[in-house]
Amino acid sequence: METNKKNVSIAKYFVYAGLILVSLASLFPFYWMFVMATNPNSAINQTPPAMIPGSNMVSNFQLVLDSIPFWGAMLNSLIVSSTITLGVLILCSLAGFAFAKLDFPGRTILFVFILGTMMIPPQLGLIPTYFIITELGWLSDLRAVIVPGLMNAFGIFWMRQYIASAVPDEIIEAARIDGCSNFRIYWNIIIPTVLPAFATLGIIVFMAIWGDYLWPLVVLQDQSMHTIQVALRSLMDDRVRDYGMILSGTFWATVPLVVIFLLFNKLFIKSITDGAVKS
Amino acid sequence: MAELQRDTRNSNDKRDSIQTNSNQEPKKPKKRSFSQRQRNMASGYMFISPFYLLFAVFGVFPILFSFYLAFFRWDGLGDMEFVGFNNFNIIFNDPLFWKSLYNTIMIGLMGTAPQLLAAILLAFALNSVLIRFKSVFRLAIFLPYVTSIVAVAIVFSVIFSNQDSGLVNTVLGVFGIDPITWTRSEWGTKAAIATMIFWRWVGYNTIIYLAGMQSIPNDLYEAAKIDGATLRQQIWHITIPMLKPFIIFTVFTATIGALQIFAEPHIFQGRAGRPEGMSVVLYLYRDAFGSNFFGTASATAIVLFFIIIIFSSLNLYFANRIGRSKKVGVK
Known part of the structure; x- marks a missing residue:
């Protein structure tokens, strides 16, 4: 009986690990979008690329507005x-x-x-x-x-x-x-x-x-x-792509949707499932 | 305004017929001289007329005209020239059309089959009573669905960039693998596009399966446990068969969506497009709005229509069969 309980708890940790990994994979592109949107192109094009947010948030967005x-x-x-x-x-x-x-x-x-x-x-x-x-x-x-x-x-x-x-x-x-x-x-x-x-x-x-x-x-x-x-x-x-600018535009176009979703997430998820399930 | 006028005209027409059977509902103190039945008829038709008017102009006519246009050569400006089945001959003899069909099916399979499987597993994990913080996980997994397909395609175009400094190439470099020219490689392009589909839709399908699992009454599991069923038996003989309608729905929508894929390759490989990522809709779009070959593009649209019908009926057939064999197992 005890080994059974142990198995269950080990399985539980695997499930948690899996869920955490999947959640991180889900969220990572959002984080990465922000990293790119705040870094100069030079930091993006180096190897390895920038992995933490930079200070070019405003200037990258200015480039978007110009483009x-x-x-x-x-x-x-x-x-x-x-x-x-x-x-x-x-x-x-x-x-x-x-x-x-x-x-x-x-x-x-x-x-x-x-x-x-x-x-x-x-x-x-x-x-x-x-x-x-x-x-x-x-x-x-x-x-x-x-x-x-x-x-x-x-x-x-x-x-x-x-x-x-x-x-x-x-x-x-x-x-x-x-x-x-x-x-x-x-x-x-x-x-x-x-x-x-x-x-x-x-x-x-x-x-x-x-x-x-x-x-x-x-x-x-x-x-x-x-x-x-x-x-x-x-x-x-553009022939020479400025990824900082491109992802700045994409990021700021996505932010309003994410904010609205987080505010109304229960209603949101319920709507999507109802819409699917009842048809 | 036009509708209002038509309504009064309708009711005038009806007034004549009402006089013959006006004793139908004599008790009601109505000022107007026509019956409730007739009024329901008038407003019923009026209330549904906007859809039918719009559908006549933007639905029926374009569809019929597509079938007509498929037999003509037309550049959009000059005269139309009847060419019989020549447009279909042209596309069926174009290797790029077959390539686009192959790509569409391949990318569809790569992007949806593993994704639906992952969604079932995730839903099962999230439905387990042992797991806490479910709403947090659910939120994180669902969030990608909120982004637009264009945003997803752009972000993953940058993640799968051809440069050595691209994110995926950097990670591959850590394992000593040479950087890949993603947008010009046969499988690189497909893998990148399939990843986009996977990432955006897996949460959506998880939520749907989860809703399905939550609709299964707990008594079924209780009864199975009393009969000594293992967890695996419970999954195979209760969860999967009870999920059947949900699986059919997701397979159906995923198939139709995958066959209509357009934004991802159009953004990933640039406006001109390349054969590695060419999809059927992209092929149609380029033919029509790039080269002004509206006849062959219409023929492609019609072929795509039949492909969608064939694939969705095949899928429905198989999804139904899987469910049925499971049900036999239960009995």
Whole structure:
């Protein structure tokens, strides 16, 4: 019995050692990003490279500001991501309400159709969509990213499931007897009830749009219209790469996300798992 | 505004039909002359119409047009010229297309298969009652997911830099291994890109498996323990079969994600791209927006669509089978 206990505790130490190693491997690139972002290029290019933070934090970031419109790109990303998130929340909860609580002919087929669209890879329509955007005159215009981004089949599915289970039919019936229109029911009853689902869906959508790369790269060609992802990539264009500058830009573009995540990490992790598990 | 107008038009249309069956719900003190059923219909269609309008313009039309464009030669400006299956002939005879397909599958396998295995092990460790500081470990492992793919690709491009002073080359130097020209080496490129995928996604998949493990009722383990099942038997006959839906989900999303890989090679090997890291989406992107060959690029998009369908159904098939054979074992 005693050897058994010993085995368990030895196994436990192995598990701890493994977890600590994995955690360090997870965190190391963040630390290393900071090291590079604060060191001059000469310290980075020596062998072995710098391993502790240096004193060039400000000057490296100044080089970033000289090279790309960092704040403009962050603002573009913020505008695109928050507009799409807000729009998706409203459009998807409206549609979700309709699919969950309103009866109309073809409801099931229309809903299954929306689920089916989730299977289509976005690259399939990439080229024609580019020409539609060109025809609309939206090249290098944030609308080129925002308007197609408002179409979110997963969001509709997600809101339908939530509304179907969270809003009792009796409340809706009672509101109808009081003479509420369907839109009033949506506005005064559905919206307050689905706020937790808004948080979840909002986080998922915001993250996805914030990190989106291919589509903004194709349609936002003017440097002044770049989102932060497209702008960061252009830091890699110089023939002689200044890694201190490149990672300074990358680091400061990542910091806000990490801070927000650490503040709301429980909600964050719950959102990501709910979004995955329930579909 | 347009929607509002359409709605009133709808209700006007309905007013005629309502008069024939207006005695359906006569009790309700409604001022308007149409029934609740009809009003639900009108608002139902109105509430779902934004998705369908957007999907018509940015979904249906582009997809149909892709299929159309795949049979034409077009540079985006001049006239389109019908070429039949020639675009497909061109890409199927282009060694770089096959190389890109091979790279995509290889990088996908290297980046996802070991990663999903590691995620299951990590989730199992984090689910163990003996382990403390779980939330700290969970946070650390999940943090990479918060960064954008572009940021990950840039950071790992610098970690796997070709210079002798690059981080990985420095570490290899400690073991007496010569520095590797990562961005120009067949396996170096794939290893670097697979590492990016591994690092960013392993925490995400761990969290999902963990959620799955926590949803397994404890009674099952208790009962198994009473029957004398060892820890390994518990894992094989309870944990893995109960995790089946979660495994299917992660395999499915990982496969689709891996087949669409673009940002990592595009950033790691530079805008021009190189054959060692060329992925199918990168091949398509270069064809279309680098060379203005929109016909062949559309043909590639269609081929990719079918590849994704084939691979995801194959994966689903195998993931289902694994679960089933385990279940037989339980019975």
